[in-house]
Amino acid sequence: MKNLQIFLIATVVGICAAVTASAGDIKVIANPAVGASSVSADELKGVFLATKTSLRDGSHVEPVLEKDGPVHEAFVKEYLGKTDAALQTYYRSLVFTGKGSMPKTLAADAEVVAYVAKTKGAVGYVSAGASTAGVKTLEVK
Amino acid sequence: MQVKTIVLAAVLSVGPSLLHAQFDFRVDNRDVQVHSFASQGFMYSNDNNYMTMPTSQGSFAMTDGGVNASVQLTDKFRVGAQEYLRDFGRMGEWHPQLDWGFADYRFRDWFGVRGGKVKTELGLFNNTQDNDSLHTFALLPQSVYPTDLRDATIAHIGGDAYGNIPIKHLGSLSYTVFVGDRRDSKFGGYSLMVQDRGITISNYGGLQYGGDLKWTTPLKGLLVGGSHLSEVVTGTGKTTCNQAKASVNCAMWTAMTNGNYEEYSKKAYSNYFFGEYTLGNLRVDSEYRRYWRDQAVWNGLWAVWSDTRGYYASAAYRISKRFELGGYYSRFTCKWVSGGIGPNGPATKPPSLDTSLPGNHIYDKVATLRFDIAKFWNIKVEGHFMDGYGTNQSPDGFYDTTNTQGYKPKTNLLLVRTGWSF
Numbered sequence A: 001m002k003n004l005q006i007f008l009i010a011t012v013v014g015i016c017a018a019v020t021a022s023a024g025d026i027k028v029i030a031n032p033a034v035g036a037s038s039v040s041a042d043e044l045k046g047v048f049l050a051t052k053t054s055l056r057d058g059s060h061v062e063p064v065l066e067k068d069g070p071v072h073e074a075f076v077k078e079y080l081g082k083t084d085a086a087l088q089t090y091y092r093s094l095v096f097t098g099k100g101s102m103p104k105t106l107a108a109d110a111e112v113v114a115y116v117a118k119t120k121g122a123v124g125y126v127s128a129g130a131s132t133a134g135v136k137t138l139e140v141k
Numbered sequence B: 001m002q003v004k005t006i007v008l009a010a011v012l013s014v015g016p017s018l019l020h021a022q023f024d025f026r027v028d029n030r031d032v033q034v035h036s037f038a039s040q041g042f043m044y045s046n047d048n049n050y051m052t053m054p055t056s057q058g059s060f061a062m063t064d065g066g067v068n069a070s071v072q073l074t075d076k077f078r079v080g081a082q083e084y085l086r087d088f089g090r091m092g093e094w095h096p097q098l099d100w101g102f103a104d105y106r107f108r109d110w111f112g113v114r115g116g117k118v119k120t121e122l123g124l125f126n127n128t129q130d131n132d133s134l135h136t137f138a139l140l141p142q143s144v145y146p147t148d149l150r151d152a153t154i155a156h157i158g159g160d161a162y163g164n165i166p167i168k169h170l171g172s173l174s175y176t177v178f179v180g181d182r183r184d185s186k187f188g189g190y191s192l193m194v195q196d197r198g199i200t201i202s203n204y205g206g207l208q209y210g211g212d213l214k215w216t217t218p219l220k221g222l223l224v225g226g227s228h229l230s231e232v233v234t235g236t237g238k239t240t241c242n243q244a245k246a247s248v249n250c251a252m253w254t255a256m257t258n259g260n261y262e263e264y265s266k267k268a269y270s271n272y273f274f275g276e277y278t279l280g281n282l283r284v285d286s287e288y289r290r291y292w293r294d295q296a297v298w299n300g301l302w303a304v305w306s307d308t309r310g311y312y313a314s315a316a317y318r319i320s321k322r323f324e325l326g327g328y329y330s331r332f333t334c335k336w337v338s339g340g341i342g343p344n345g346p347a348t349k350p351p352s353l354d355t356s357l358p359g360n361h362i363y364d365k366v367a368t369l370r371f372d373i374a375k376f377w378n379i380k381v382e383g384h385f386m387d388g389y390g391t392n393q394s395p396d397g398f399y400d401t402t403n404t405q406g407y408k409p410k411t412n413l414l415l416v417r418t419g420w421s422f
Helices: A002-019 A041-048 A070-080 A084-097 A109-118 B003-018 B147-153 B189-195 B250-257
Strands: A026-030 A062-066 A104-106 A122-127 A136-140 B023-027 B030-045 B059-072 B077-088 B097-108 B111-119 B155-167 B171-183 B199-216 B222-239 B260-279 B282-297 B302-318 B323-340 B361-374 B377-387 B410-421
Touching: A026 A070, A026 A109, A041 A062, A041 A070, A041 A136, A041 B155, A062 A070, A062 A109, A070 A084, A070 A122, A084 B030, A084 B059, A104 A109, A109 A122, B059 B097, B097 B155, B147 B171, B147 B189, B189 B199, B199 B260, B250 B260
Parallel strands: A062 A104, A062 A122
Antiparallel strands: A026 A122, A026 A136, B023 B030, B030 B059, B030 B410, B059 B077, B077 B097, B097 B111, B111 B155, B155 B171, B171 B199, B199 B222, B222 B260, B260 B282, B282 B302, B302 B323, B323 B361, B361 B377, B377 B410
């Protein structure tokens, strides 16, 4: 019985770990044409909230998002200070007032990496373990 | 229920299953994004009729929708336009209008310009008030965002300068300054209000200018700000001058004007102060608006001075992925004075300065449940418990022609509204 309890607790913990992520589990990536190798948290927030279209070094940037999942939720919470619902409302408010567009949104890490690799100025985020061939990783300060 | 409403509601019910995402296409190797939104509402009130609808019998005459297209032509330059129509009782009447259409050049993140027909940045929600999907509430607090006075503030034909300025360790400032021409629809609340007095407005609008400043503070989740709008508004039209409703001597006035009506601003401005705090799934908003209007009416023979003040405090909490609960208390008051101008003007009416009178205030307590059926489709159930019916000097949801029996001091209203956005 005790072994069963331990097993059940371990299973629950494992499931919870699988569906949540933290900032440490996320890599911020950029197209190689982006000059910067690091970005401040404020700059990153500005890029994804469409208040910044370039980084400090002058590189033009545009955000790329993941559709949903633990990496997306962790990124939105940790770096943008919003829930996904609030972020979608924010983007729609830009779209329906003409002050911005819906950012590119892709389903999975591999698609994000592939898009960022081929799109000048693209900045996105993937899980820490994702392959990042063809893109550069930005350190978030 | 009108056939148009039934057809639109049916199409919009089927549409979401077919169109669950924005529509993009490419022109000359550039992405053109197309988005749309729509909503359908039902109102039922216990006594007084609201928003020009026969709500005491139940009314579905609350439909609106819009579609836009936009394209980023270069890294700094974008263009786009949005068409909008609505039918809210006698307001809108399905007449489509250009909601916004402008070119936007962003020189730097701290300085950009827009020119064309631009949604006006005032307060937290002025420029998004038409978009049901963006809000917890089916009806925004009417003390600050009166939907029947939408035309007065929603957009200007002119230009903006705008930008976002980071302030090290102190957050960031987002500013907009604007100037342009306001042009009201003939199917807006003010035109309907004066129509009740026998005046048919054919043209109403004029110069508007002002600004908005929002401070994203260093305290995580807190935003505060203020806005100002000044305007010089002129209205022209016709009237047969019904002496029972007119403020002037009709025989004298008709002899002077031959039935051609005119009014103009002597002084008119609005000030907004607002704050918003978000913490996880909780959002708290509060705003205050003061609208001062000193208007010469009846071709300069009569003057109306009104001091309208409104504020609200709201809270909304997303209790799950699909459910959100919210509530607000909204308080609207209006003091007014009207009287003849000049030695030959008619006698001044007694001023109405007592805002405790039900005809000079609307206090509204609201509770809302929002259910997100899907990311693009929501339904809201909302209860309004109103004390007062406002004033005949400013459109405020209660109109004489739909309340010919007179007004009861309190109104309870059920509002069910469903909305889609793509």
